[in-house]
Amino acid sequence: MALYMKIPKDMNAIRDTVMLKMTKRQLIYNTIGLALGLSVFWLTYKSLGTSTASILLLCLGCPFFIMGGYIKNGFPLEKIIVNFIRYNLCPKFRPYKTENIYRKIAEEIEYKEEVEMLETGRKKVKLKG
Numbered sequence: 001m002a003l004y005m006k007i008p009k010d011m012n013a014i015r016d017t018v019m020l021k022m023t024k025r026q027l028i029y030n031t032i033g034l035a036l037g038l039s040v041f042w043l044t045y046k047s048l049g050t051s052t053a054s055i056l057l058l059c060l061g062c063p064f065f066i067m068g069g070y071i072k073n074g075f076p077l078e079k080i081i082v083n084f085i086r087y088n089l090c091p092k093f094r095p096y097k098t099e100n101i102y103r104k105i106a107e108e109i110e111y112k113e114e115v116e117m118l119e120t121g122r123k124k125v126k127l128k129g
């Protein structure tokens with residue numbers, strides 16, 4: 001009896017885990033989110049109440065949990081946000097501007113026709129076509 005082991009075809013999808021089946025990036029972001037959320041909870045639960053403090057814990061901790069686990073097309077969430085801001089919200093600067101040579105040729109022909117019309121004294125007639 002032969003034993004078969006599935007080997008993933010896409011080796012880029014394999015991530016090295018550090019602890020608890022989390023990558024180093026996920027572990028760092030989850031630790032930051034947990035530390036921030038719990039510290040805010042412990043500082044505010046007596047003054048605001050446990051329900052409000054737990055909502056604050058979720059609101060401050062969840063973005064870090066999401067940033068640790070979200071990857072789309074090989075880009076983590078922070079790079080996606082930076083690219084969105086850079087390309088959609090910042091003014092665009094186009095360093096190279098092309099010149100339409102056909103427009104220049106058409107303008108030159110029109111200029112020559114106008115000069116010829118002024119020299120000969122005849123009126124320009126547009127043909128319908």
